[in-house]
Amino acid sequence: MNWFGATDYWLSRLVFQRGLAAVYLAAFVGAALQFRALIGERGMLPVPRFLARVPWRRAPTLFRLHYSDRFFAGCAWAGAVLAAALLAGADGLLPLWGAMLLWLAPWVLYLSIVNVGQLWYGFGWESLLLEVGFLAVFLGNDEVAPPVLVLFLLRWLLFRVEFGAGLIKLRGDACWRNLTCLYFHHETQPMPGPLSWFFHRLPRPLHRVEAAANHVTQLAVPFLLFTPQPVATAAATLMIVTQLWLILSGNFAWLNWLTVVIAVAALDLSPLHARRDLPAAPLWYEIVVLAVTVLVAVLSRRPTRNLLSRRQSMNRSYDSLHLVNTYGAFGTVGRVRQEIVIEGTADTTPRPESDWLAYEFKGKPGDPRRLPRQFAPYHLRLDWMMWFAALSPAYARPWFDGLVERLLEGDRDTLRLLRHCPFPDAPPAHIRARVYRYRYTTWSELRATGAWWERTYVRELLAPTRLR
Structure with a gap:
């Protein structure tokens, strides 16, 4: 050399x-x-x-x-x-x-x-x-x-x-x-x-x-x-x-x-x-x-x-x-996992008995029975930002309303970022967002239920919303 x-x-x-x-x-x-x-x-x-x-x-x-x-x-x-x-x-x-x-x-x-x-x-x-x-x-x-x-x-x-x-x-x-x-x-x-x-x-x-x-x-x-x-x-x-x-x-x-x-x-x-x-x-x-x-x-x-x-x-x-x-990563580590679950209903007037169906994301946890997938090095940007939104709703303020609006419109480009849209034929009349606490199940819970996650309702993030 x-x-x-x-x-x-x-x-x-x-x-x-x-x-x-x-x-x-x-x-x-x-x-x-x-x-x-x-x-x-x-x-x-x-x-x-x-x-x-x-x-x-x-x-x-x-x-x-x-x-x-x-x-x-x-x-x-x-x-x-x-x-x-x-x-x-x-x-x-x-x-x-x-x-x-x-x-x-x-x-x-x-x-x-x-x-x-x-x-x-x-x-x-x-x-x-x-x-x-x-x-x-x-x-x-x-x-x-x-x-x-x-x-x-x-x-x-x-x-x-x-x-x-x-x-x-x-x-x-x-x-x-x-x-x-x-x-x-x-x-x-x-x-x-x-x-x-x-x-x-x-x-x-x-x-x-x-x-x-x-x-x-x-x-x-x-x-x-x-x-x-x-x-x-x-x-x-x-x-x-x-x-x-x-x-x-x-x-x-x-x-x-x-x-x-x-x-x-x-x-x-x-x-x-x-x-x-x-x-x-x-x-x-x-x-x-x-x-x-x-x-x-x-x-x-x-x-x-x-x-x-x-x-x-x-x-x-x-x-x-x-x-x-x-550079740097994880200067702080969360003790509790919270996730935002976005749901829609076809009912023009939401009622307690309305059927709310969840949008599923490709990478972030949603359905408790679904094992997370490997995506890296591919970067799922919306999924990552949804994690930040659960930590701080104020951080998501510039874009979250836009996401909801596009789901209500049935925007194809937005739906392509998701794993599953529960409204394949027509967009929902209303959308809501709720915060859940997620935790990993134990070995015994996994064997009994087949679920990787156990989730508990925390609060409402977005009340039922429709297009103006």
Whole structure:
């Protein structure tokens, strides 16, 4: 390995690039399939209305030039095609500058989507994908060895992801300090997976071991990323194992998958392949990589100060291009799970004996007898926001009324976001929303009833409502 190119990391780069392309593909396909009801021209939070009130410098996007649902769909599907091409290795067929442009294109497209996505795109993994995607532009192809500086920047990013998540836990909820958060987490997390019930039913001493291991992996191991090999590889491997454990226990869109991809870039996979002699990097490429390194170093000041602050922010971007961000997850853990159940009736005048039928969502808990499904890395945005709405109805005020209105209209784009609509022929006359407390059943309750959840009525969130 010379001062610029790390020849031994060409396989790590290859696996990283293909993994990142797969995450891009999931992100673009999700955007294309879900945007119309969320941010389309007739969506709950329309893009044109957003662009009219937000200045360019706060939200740079291609949609400043033109917006229509057809143009947005074209951008999203174009991003999916580019991601598929990168997944197939198209960057290896181009000269170095062409490969860089090919990696730049999905980053520009996804940045344009995120910057008009509003609340629906306010998740930390959106910024993480953009930050990783930006660095990937400068990682090169088979014409050059992977630049040492870019590999270092990827480790710096992985450090911030893990260490930031560890600090926010330690500074946040007391249950992380006394190792009891996992008594509740698997039950109250936003999107349980098919194995979450079983994780919740693990013995409590094992939950304490999980919490302690999490602190070690996120607060101590990240520093080992900057040590010589094979220690750095061991540290990255431990992080990958931890992320795979999290993938099994819940649905966190592509957060865990992308973290695995970043960690791959820190692995020394040279024992798995024959040595390759790659050409020396051209001078212009070295200058570009040096400039990007300086830029990231300068932009890292505020995220670094945030890490050291007692008032640490979680999942925050400091620039509108999302180049260097701060990350974190589950600074607090809920002890009780509440869910909003939306129901409709065909009765023109609701009565106590009216037949109320529930809308079922794809991912979030609804029918107590339905085992949660695995969706990650695909991101069910409406399901996630319904979890936030149950925590704080005020958080859902900008869009919840729009959701109800579209259900009353029988809007096809909105109904496509759901698993089941109980009114296939005509929309209901009235809709209501009720809050229930959900808890996992015990082993004996599961055997007796076949239900994974037990739910108890809490209160009415929205009284029976009809279209005006």
